[in-house]
Amino acid sequence: MSRQHRMGRREFMIASAGAVAAGLGPACAASIQEIEQAADKVGPLPRRKLGGTGREVTALVGSATWATDAVEAGIRCGINFWHKADEWDRGSVPQAILKNRDAHYCQVCVDRVGGNHETGVLDEEAHYQLVKRLARDTGLRYFDDMQFHFGYHSVAEVKSNRAFIRAFERLKKEGLVRHLCHSQHSYNGNSKVPGGQSALEILTAVVADGVYEHAQFFYSYGEGEAMNQFLALARRKGFGTIAMKTTRGAGRMQQDREFMKDFPPGTTPYHALARWLTTRTQLDAAVIEINNLRQFVDTYSGAGKAMRAADERAIEQMRAYANREVCRLCNECMAHCKEGVPIADILRYERYARDYGEGYRARQLYAQLDKQADACLACGTCLPHCPQGLAIPDKLAGAHQILG
Numbered sequence: 001m002s003r004q005h006r007m008g009r010r011e012f013m014i015a016s017a018g019a020v021a022a023g024l025g026p027a028c029a030a031s032i033q034e035i036e037q038a039a040d041k042v043g044p045l046p047r048r049k050l051g052g053t054g055r056e057v058t059a060l061v062g063s064a065t066w067a068t069d070a071v072e073a074g075i076r077c078g079i080n081f082w083h084k085a086d087e088w089d090r091g092s093v094p095q096a097i098l099k100n101r102d103a104h105y106c107q108v109c110v111d112r113v114g115g116n117h118e119t120g121v122l123d124e125e126a127h128y129q130l131v132k133r134l135a136r137d138t139g140l141r142y143f144d145d146m147q148f149h150f151g152y153h154s155v156a157e158v159k160s161n162r163a164f165i166r167a168f169e170r171l172k173k174e175g176l177v178r179h180l181c182h183s184q185h186s187y188n189g190n191s192k193v194p195g196g197q198s199a200l201e202i203l204t205a206v207v208a209d210g211v212y213e214h215a216q217f218f219y220s221y222g223e224g225e226a227m228n229q230f231l232a233l234a235r236r237k238g239f240g241t242i243a244m245k246t247t248r249g250a251g252r253m254q255q256d257r258e259f260m261k262d263f264p265p266g267t268t269p270y271h272a273l274a275r276w277l278t279t280r281t282q283l284d285a286a287v288i289e290i291n292n293l294r295q296f297v298d299t300y301s302g303a304g305k306a307m308r309a310a311d312e313r314a315i316e317q318m319r320a321y322a323n324r325e326v327c328r329l330c331n332e333c334m335a336h337c338k339e340g341v342p343i344a345d346i347l348r349y350e351r352y353a354r355d356y357g358e359g360y361r362a363r364q365l366y367a368q369l370d371k372q373a374d375a376c377l378a379c380g381t382c383l384p385h386c387p388q389g390l391a392i393p394d395k396l397a398g399a400h401q402i403l404g
Contacts (some may be wrong), residue, residue, distance in 0.1 A: 010190060035072045035073045039073045039076035042338075044078050045077050045303050046058070046059045051284060056080075057287055058077075058303070060286055060303045062081065062287070064084045064085065065319035068094075069292070072094065077300065079103075082106050083107055083109075083242075088138050089137055090137065090139040093140060098140070106145070108134055108147065110148060118187075118190060119192055122163035128171060131177060132171065135140075135176050140277050148164050148183065148212075151185060151202060151206075152206070153288050156195075161251070165180070181216070182206055183215060184246065186344065187202075189336070190334055192342075214284070215240070216221025219244070219245070219246060231283065240284050240285075242285045243281075243287070244287050245329065246277060248269055249325055251356060252356060252398065253318060256321075259321060270288065272299055272311040274312065275306070275370070278302075279306055327350075327390060328387065328388060330344075341373065341376050343382070346366065363403050366390050372400060372403075373396035373403070376392075
């Protein structure tokens, strides 16, 4: 997602959310008392070391894309790492963070320029100037973590293109950034990215390169053994790991009455997910996309707490549901689409709409695709290559109904 797209989303959220609550910034739907009550229900969040950096971050990190009241509750619960902090501006950045700036790790996400994540390029000067401007415009003064958003296209690019790293080094000398981090999507089979490789191949190369300190990547229930082996490698190397895109259908599960009818009592999809991510994986931390204060309480109250019998059953049911309904975004199918339909991007946008409650953002991104889901001929050549056995043409048709 380009810088222009993210700015547009922020402006939309601010414009549509209503009046500013005193001291809390835009779009605050809850009172101070309600925020404090929510924070009390969640309690102090556990912290973990982020790889070999020595920094301690909350096991579940926060995001500047959350509703403002959820951000405020998160601050009260001790969240100290903020994904996409560049989404804030001087009118929306939490005052609690500005007043105690060194206690919070704020991340800036930097995209390719001159195109999107597939067609754009790395440009040292453009990245340098962007981060310098954002450090000023957000009021944060500096960013703790500079993240290469979407990541490299291939192992060869990791080794040969140092433009992003050079921009980081310049900014670090000026005190505008402190740590270098990375997020990675898969590009294997992508018709717009010749020689594109899988996220796992690229992440392994990034760890071996030894320059980046930590990375964010897709991880949720149902991951294969190869990804778990990568987590073990990262831990041995002191490389930090933060999971993203973790819900994998939890939002639609809660709306599915038949599914929820047999769901274990005493837990919820989001609550069980939080317990599982923070106690049963080798991750350092994870971010879970939430929409409101109620969802913050439901989800983050599970952080660091042991799995109960109900949570165990919940995760098994959620894994089975996701494996038959929700794309893992691995890209294994894309090289086999004769029409070059961007299957993973389309089904990622479907997640935004169905699971994150971000229909506006999803439709905006979908409208910018060169090829949409209705370009699918339902020829079936992709089907044997989906590890989940998804009915991909049907999934694309459903996504087009939602997004088109």
